[in-house]
Amino acid sequence: MIQLTINGKQIEAQEGMTVLAAAKQAGINIPTLCAQKELVPFGGCRLCIVEVQGFRVPISACTLPVSNGMVINTETETLKKSRKFILSMLFSERNHFCPFCQVSGGDCDLQNAALHEEMTYWPMQPAWNNYPVDSSHPYFILDNHRCILCRRCVRACAELVGNFTLAVAERGASSLIVADTNVPLGESTCIKCGTCVQSCPTGAMIDRTSAYQGHERAMTRIKTVCVGCSVGCGLNLVVHDNRIVRIEGDWDGVVNHGLLCEHGRYDPMQNTHDRITTPLMRKHGKLEPVTWDEALGEVADKLKPLAGRQQSGLAAIASSRLPVEALSMFKEIFADGFKSRMVTSTEEGMPTAVLNTVAEKTGAFEGKLDVLRNADTVLCIGANIAKTHMVAGFLVKRALPKGMHLIQVSPEAGPLDEFADVTLNNKPGSDLTLVNGLQAVIVKEGLGRTPLALLDAESVIAKALQATGLDAEALTYAARILAHAVSPVILFGKGITAQRDEKLVEALISLAALVGAVDKERAGLLSLKGEANSAAAALFGLDEQFTLDGQKAVYVVLGDDFASPHLLQKLEKAPYLVVQASYISALTEKADVVLPVALWSEQAGHYISMDGRVQKAEQAIHAPEGVRASSAVLAEVAMRMNMPVKQDWQPGIHERKSSVVLSTN
Amino acid sequence: MAKPKVSTDWMCGCAGCHMSLLDMDERILQVLELADLRSSPITDLKEPDKSGVDVGVLEGGINNTANEEVARKFRQRSKILVALGDCAVFGGVPALRNFCGIQAALQRAYVDAESNEPGSQIPNDPELATMTKTRAIHEVVPVDYNVPGCPPDADIIFYVLSELAQGRKPELKDDLLHWD
Numbered sequence: 001m002i003q004l005t006i007n008g009k010q011i012e013a014q015e016g017m018t019v020l021a022a023a024k025q026a027g028i029n030i031p032t033l034c035a036q037k038e039l040v041p042f043g044g045c046r047l048c049i050v051e052v053q054g055f056r057v058p059i060s061a062c063t064l065p066v067s068n069g070m071v072i073n074t075e076t077e078t079l080k081k082s083r084k085f086i087l088s089m090l091f092s093e094r095n096h097f098c099p100f101c102q103v104s105g106g107d108c109d110l111q112n113a114a115l116h117e118e119m120t121y122w123p124m125q126p127a128w129n130n131y132p133v134d135s136s137h138p139y140f141i142l143d144n145h146r147c148i149l150c151r152r153c154v155r156a157c158a159e160l161v162g163n164f165t166l167a168v169a170e171r172g173a174s175s176l177i178v179a180d181t182n183v184p185l186g187e188s189t190c191i192k193c194g195t196c197v198q199s200c201p202t203g204a205m206i207d208r209t210s211a212y213q214g215h216e217r218a219m220t221r222i223k224t225v226c227v228g229c230s231v232g233c234g235l236n237l238v239v240h241d242n243r244i245v246r247i248e249g250d251w252d253g254v255v256n257h258g259l260l261c262e263h264g265r266y267d268p269m270q271n272t273h274d275r276i277t278t279p280l281m282r283k284h285g286k287l288e289p290v291t292w293d294e295a296l297g298e299v300a301d302k303l304k305p306l307a308g309r310q311q312s313g314l315a316a317i318a319s320s321r322l323p324v325e326a327l328s329m330f331k332e333i334f335a336d337g338f339k340s341r342m343v344t345s346t347e348e349g350m351p352t353a354v355l356n357t358v359a360e361k362t363g364a365f366e367g368k369l370d371v372l373r374n375a376d377t378v379l380c381i382g383a384n385i386a387k388t389h390m391v392a393g394f395l396v397k398r399a400l401p402k403g404m405h406l407i408q409v410s411p412e413a414g415p416l417d418e419f420a421d422v423t424l425n426n427k428p429g430s431d432l433t434l435v436n437g438l439q440a441v442i443v444k445e446g447l448g449r450t451p452l453a454l455l456d457a458e459s460v461i462a463k464a465l466q467a468t469g470l471d472a473e474a475l476t477y478a479a480r481i482l483a484h485a486v487s488p489v490i491l492f493g494k495g496i497t498a499q500r501d502e503k504l505v506e507a508l509i510s511l512a513a514l515v516g517a518v519d520k521e522r523a524g525l526l527s528l529k530g531e532a533n534s535a536a537a538a539l540f541g542l543d544e545q546f547t548l549d550g551q552k553a554v555y556v557v558l559g560d561d562f563a564s565p566h567l568l569q570k571l572e573k574a575p576y577l578v579v580q581a582s583y584i585s586a587l588t589e590k591a592d593v594v595l596p597v598a599l600w601s602e603q604a605g606h607y608i609s610m611d612g613r614v615q616k617a618e619q620a621i622h623a624p625e626g627v628r629a630s631s632a633v634l635a636e637v638a639m640r641m642n643m644p645v646k647q648d649w650q651p652g653i654h655e656r657k658s659s660v661v662l663s664t665n
Numbered sequence: 666m667a668k669p670k671v672s673t674d675w676m677c678g679c680a681g682c683h684m685s686l687l688d689m690d691e692r693i694l695q696v697l698e699l700a701d702l703r704s705s706p707i708t709d710l711k712e713p714d715k716s717g718v719d720v721g722v723l724e725g726g727i728n729n730t731a732n733e734e735v736a737r738k739f740r741q742r743s744k745i746l747v748a749l750g751d752c753a754v755f756g757g758v759p760a761l762r763n764f765c766g767i768q769a770a771l772q773r774a775y776v777d778a779e780s781n782e783p784g785s786q787i788p789n790d791p792e793l794a795t796m797t798k799t800r801a802i803h804e805v806v807p808v809d810y811n812v813p814g815c816p817p818d819a820d821i822i823f824y825v826l827s828e829l830a831q832g833r834k835p836e837l838k839d840d841l842l843h844w845d
Binding site: 095097098099100105106115118120121122123125128130 | 748764843
């Protein structure tokens with residue numbers, strides 16, 4: 001521990017901490033503009049300068065590491081004057097006219113910094129230079145007039161997301177934030193994650209859907225969980241008047257630390273689907289609005305006789321976007337109560353079924369996403385982390401320039417191929433021989449960390465090369481990179497699990513142990529899975545591949561999800577179809593009874609992430625009048641069929657062996 | 666002791682700051698008990714006394730030679746000069762004209778705008794004041810107090826005027842200082 005003095009107060013700090021962090025820890029606030037959690041300190045705004053005894057000039061606290069015996073002052077008269085001067089220079093550089101800016105009045109860090117220094121005017125007027133305003137991006141506008149060149153956007157795009165789209169062009173007073181080689185943002189390599197917009201301390205980055213909708217002080221903030229995919233990013237919703245005004249990543253979120261992707265931040269804000277606001281029933285071939293009582297009564301009448309029937313009975317499908325509460329009830333009603341032999345999820349176990357059958361034999365074998373934060377090598381097989389589960393992908397992309405090795409394995413080319421050390425485009429279906437081939441090379445070269453007995457490494461390698469169509473050099477290179485890794489991680493996705501091949505997953509586990517990805521200390525084996533509650537759906541055994549197979553009725557608990565064309569086709573001939581859904585879709589148009597239900601944001605519920613985190617999502621807004629929560633509708637249907645339902649989902653998730661260790665954070 | 670004399674005027678502004686001043690409602694009677702309002706755009710007299718006033722309050726920035734004259738006159742005749750509102754303190758909305766220049770602004774307003782009749786011309790009457798770059802008051806004459814806001818709250822204007830009228834120095838900070 002380091003001992004130092006700040007403003008006469010003796011404080012302790014850890015070695016390696018900056019003076020800024022040490023001061024904050026001790027409750028001393030030093031003003032900043034360009035500092036941001038998790039970003040490498042930049043020291044560009046100069047607002048955090050402090051006086052250090054023995055130093056010739058004041059120095060930025062954000063870049064200064066603490067050392068023993070330092071005596072620091074943060075509130076001398078000279079420093080206060082300097083801060084005012086620094087702020088005047090910032091204001092006079094560009095167009096900082098507050099009256100018509102959407103963050104003026106409390107939401108602008110620059111304005112707040114000036115107010116903190118009690119500034120009432122600028123002594124230096126601006127130079128009236130014209131800067132570009134880029135409004136080519138679908139989600140935000142970049143107004144360079146309001147930029148203070150803190151570069152938080154540039155640094156976030158690089159250090160947190162690993163996309164490196166934003167940069168600073170030109171120099172001095174002409175400096176500009178640009179995309180790529182100064183192309184319009186809307187035509188750039190931007191992946192629309194919005195991290196830059198969330199990082200911007202001024203009004204330079206204007207979020208299109210939320211600008212001018214009101215001050216922060218008029219808004220309600222709700223922390224919840226994103227249900228876009230199974231990563232489970234923490235959200236910080238901005239809500240006003242029963243409307244989500246803006247979706248932000250929760251900087252304190254344990255999974256994502258503030259990061260979000262386009263699917264989590266912007267997709268839910270696009271109002272492209274029509275809500276169903278009243279129960280509907282097919283009468284004379286047409287869907288007519290009916291009361292809840294009539295609809296539920298009809299459903300109970302039609303379905304009750306099918307209870308217990310193995311043939312010509314009831315099939316049930318639930319969306320894996322539903323909260324655990326709804327999935328638990330779903331399973332209880334249709335699998336336990338109805339004893340239906342076709343109770344599954346919309347994903348049909350594609351991302352998960354094989355994981356559970358392997359876990360029955362081996363116990364849990366997957367780790368937590370955090371393992372990517374310290375990984376030096378990643379083998380990514382059967383997953384496109386530049387397109388799905390993108391925040392997991394950010395953890396990989398951002399480490400690449402720091403020397404992380406990436407081995408991309410997929411039958412198709414992908415966006416990360418150009419950044420990978422080696423790309424293996426193997427023939428579809430040859431993954432098992434490929435993984436065995438990698439193991440064989442490692443054993444042959446004596447680089448394995450576990451004793452793996454392989455009778456004939458050469459023939460395994462030969463078989464692998466033949467089946468995959470790869471050349472020996474590529475396979476060997478990949479194997480060596482893996483074997484030499486200090487902290488490797490193996491990441492796999494639907495490309496692997498969809499094959500439902502237990503031997504393939506077991507081979508990956510074996511490879512993971514062989515290269516030290518999994519040992520007593522680390523579990524560097526991750527499967528991305530699919531939707532928000534893929535893991536939960538799997539734990540409830542909802543992983544059959546759906547077939548209609550003579551069932552007389554199908555009950556689909558869709559929630560705010562949509563049925564894939566593949567599933568729609570399978571339901572084509574369903575004699576009687578009941579659908580619980582939020583939006584009008586091809587499936588609801590086919591249904592006999594439609595029951596309107598709440599969106600993800602209109603109900604609280606639990607979600608189990610890809611790495612076993614059981615997280616609670618909060619209700620942010622109220623559903624429209626007449627629309628009910630998915631669980632409530634299920635409970636009512638069960639009651640009308642005299643089927644008892646426990647309201648406790650907790651025991652249910654522990655009934656099956658899980659490939660991930662369940663935890664609460 | 667005679668009551669301190671106060672004069673106000675507006676230049677390149679929208680008069681909103683004076684409206685905000687009036688928004689102090691019945692408190693204006695308290696101010697008038699403390700101070701002698703000599704001239705303003707909303708009362709009879711239009712110029713500060715030649716013998717001088719104690720407090721001069723100017724709204725609006727400076728965008729032509731006529732404004733310059735008013736500013737200089739006020740500075741000369743006021744012991745204390747107050748710049749009232751964002752236009753006076755910073756240049757405000759009219760200062761946006763500086764990004765495109767006077768000619769472009771005049772061309773757009775008087776000739777090119779969709780609502781203009783064909784054949785419209787930029788006014789060129791020799792009696793008109795000459796336009797200049799839009800400036801904050803402090804760019805032309807020294808200012809003693811800056812009261813930002815668009816407009817500043819009536820409460821803030823009341824505070825500033827009543828403090829000055831009682832011979833004190835108003836301090837704008839905490840709740841009294843905001844730029845929205």
